[in-house]
Amino acid sequence: MVNSPRDYHHVTTVERSDGYFARGSPKTFPPEILEDPGGHFVQRLAHESDEDFQSILEDTPSPRTPSPESTSAQQTFWAVYRDIPEKWKLKSTERVVEDIIHDACMATDSNFMSKSSLLPSFVIDLGDEDVKRLFLPPELDEINAAMPGLPPPDDVLLGYLGEFASVRSVEELRATLHKNHYIPEGGTFDNARDGNKFYAYLALNTMLNIYASPNRPLTSDHCEDWFTSSVWASIIDNYIMSIPGITLDRKETHLRATGIRKNRSRTRTGKGNYRKSGRHYDGIIHSIGEGCVEYVVLEASASEKGGETSTKYLDDWLKIGRGLRDMMNVLHLQANHNPKFLPHLQAIGIMNSASTFQYSRMVSPVGNICLLKREDVLTIPAGLNGGLGQLLHIITSMVKLRRTVDMTRSWIVSAVEGGLTPEELDRELREGFKSYPARLSWADEAD
Structure with missing residues (x-):
């Protein structure tokens, strides 16, 4: 058993039968250990009388x-x-x-x-x-x-992408695209069935143009905007725009959610009381209209040099993490803090360093806690000798993320429009509109 300073006899950890040390509850502690008013545990020593021990319980400061x-x-x-x-x-x-x-x-x-x-x-x-x-x-x-998984890609898309598994040259990619059209032969386009195939077809066609270039552009250095417009626009921007009610703004766009946090105590205007703006990101995916709700932030750079330990990489992910935390607060606000909806809401961050792709998600499953999960880095191959490889994984990742954004948007819309069962609506009409208390505190003011 491990104790802190002897004058207080705090029991900070207790060895359990399973071999772990933990701040247990009274159920896991021996009889001579009791909980004090401060919510921690105190061990009674052998020489202490009942009166002395009770005095220690009452006088021990809360940790x-x-x-x-x-x-x-x-x-x-x-x-x-x-x-x-x-x-x-x-x-x-x-x-x-x-x-x-x-x-x-x-x-x-x-x-x-x-x-x-x-x-x-x-x-x-x-x-x-x-x-x-x-x-x-x-x-x-x-x-x-407690971290939810991503929705799986549909079987139609997986079957379509499987046709490109053996591609090893520009000629094979061109021939496979020609042979495997996104509309079934003799059929008509059905967005529910063929929409993801259409996205993959357009993305692979864009990459065909890059791979067919005699300059082998993915083996050379370029500015950040070149990668954004030549590569990522077809993989990210065009696909996200297909979600109803959703758009993407590029180029140093400020995050409204951070501005809401920074100005939440502002009560007057004039000198010294100017409105503060949020952080700027290379892209933000948000709802269309006055009540703008942000779902995804994007950061980009022209190079992945230095990898996952470079200052640029670490700073960008910290910036994304802080943005996602502010976005979670606003998502909760939009859902009226209704516990029925909160565990389903997700905020997403995407990082593009040259031809690499990485994303993270944030959720708030319980209490005042947010979980942040970052996925592995995926890289678009510079050439086709080794196949399309991780490019196909990037396409399927975007399909999963699009569905996640769409589901979060649907939950928000449902919350705004009521989203009540007939029984819940009847109770609300009888008792009046119910406003739920916030369970998630605002982020710290580190910026």
Whole structure:
């Protein structure tokens, strides 16, 4: 058993029969350990009388209050933590996720309070090794299981793309495109059936033009805009535009969700009270109209040099993560914080570094927690000698992401329009419109 300073006898961890150390509940602790008013556990020592031990229980300070050594950032973080209305209690160990994050961020030597961490905004990056070390193996399994999967691509598309698996040259790609048209022979175009095939056909035709060039453009350096217009416009932009009510703005577009957070306390205009704008991104996918709802942010660069450890790469993903956190707040607002809809809402980030493609998703499954999952990097092959390879995976990834955006949009529309069962509508008409309290705090003000 591990104790903290002897004058308080705090039991911070208890060895369990399964070999793990955990902040347990009274059910997992020996009889001589009791819970104090501060919500933590105290071990009764052998020499202590009933009266002495009761005094310790009453006088022990709560471990989850700021210490005199807390920084101003920690004080601000603690104020948010204090007001969290709903927390996520893990079934595997009965520990509370928000409490674990609190302890990590409020530690005297905490590295999580820097501007390069999303943890103070209660975001768990499932790929961050430092964050993963805060949790036990069964806890990580439970947290990962709360991240929803992506909808699978349809069988019609998979069958179509399978025809290109053996392509190894420009001539073979051209012939395969000619042979496998997106409209069945003798039939007519049906968007529900053939829409994804049509997208794949257009994307592969664009790449045919690039692969057929004698200059082998994918082996040369280009500016960021060249990749955006020549490569990614056909793979991302044109396809996303096929979602009803959705559009994509390119070129340094500011994120409305961040502006909403920054201005949420603004009550007057005039000198010194100017409206603050959100971060700028290389692209934003959002709904059309006045009530603009943002679903996807995009960042791009002209080169992938330095890989996943380069400063540009790390900074761009941090920027995307912060944007997704603000977007989750606005998605919750749009859904009237109705718990019926919140677990289904997803915000997406896409990164293009030259000819590479990578995406991440953020959800808020329970309590005040957001989960961030980043997928593997996919690269468009520079030539066809080794086949189309990961280009086909990029196309199927975009189909999955498009369906995810469409499903999130549908949930928002359903929330705005009521989305009630006849029984729920009858109750609301009798009792009046119900406004739900927010369960997700605003992101920290790191920017």
